[in-house]
Amino acid sequence: MKQKFLVTAALCLRLFLGHSSCLAQTSNTAVVLQIRKVIEKNNALYFNLFAKSDAAIVDMYTDDASLLAPNMPPITGEKALKKDFEDTFSAGKVKGVRFKTSNIYGDGREYVTEEGNWQVFDKGGKLLDDGKYLKLWKLTKTGWKIFRDSFNSDRKNP
Numbered sequence: 001m002k003q004k005f006l007v008t009a010a011l012c013l014r015l016f017l018g019h020s021s022c023l024a025q026t027s028n029t030a031v032v033l034q035i036r037k038v039i040e041k042n043n044a045l046y047f048n049l050f051a052k053s054d055a056a057i058v059d060m061y062t063d064d065a066s067l068l069a070p071n072m073p074p075i076t077g078e079k080a081l082k083k084d085f086e087d088t089f090s091a092g093k094v095k096g097v098r099f100k101t102s103n104i105y106g107d108g109r110e111y112v113t114e115e116g117n118w119q120v121f122d123k124g125g126k127l128l129d130d131g132k133y134l135k136l137w138k139l140t141k142t143g144w145k146i147f148r149d150s151f152n153s154d155r156k157n158p
Helices: 002-051 055-060 078-091
Strands: 061-068 096-105 111-121 127-140 143-153
Touching: 002 055, 002 096, 002 111, 002 143, 055 061, 055 078, 061 078, 111 143
Parallel strands: 061 143
Antiparallel strands: 096 111, 111 127, 127 143
16 A cells, blocks of 8 residues: 555656646746747847948947857957958948848757848848858846857858
């Protein structure tokens, strides 16, 4: 009788713990979905700031962020990012960068990783290049900011 009770108690505990982890997973999914909405909104803001050649785009990155572009050393820190964006804006070739999020990974406590595709447009709206990216977002006192930004093209070099 005692053994039957212990088996029943163990099964109940297992069901309860399994149910609790399901609730935690459901809750985590809701958190990640909320973060995804914030990131998608930030990506739209990024496109608009880029289109205006607005230096405020750097504020979307953490102070110690790194832009990990292909075929060049990392661009790290606020000063380096400002210079990179100033150089890009003054060149005048690119009018916009659009991001399309495909997945968000993580628990949303401190970091999440965004995976997606990007497109770069000229001033006339013509597609210049496209590819894929991973961005590591960090939760800061002022909200979610880009901590690491890595991308590459889907096109072969001419």
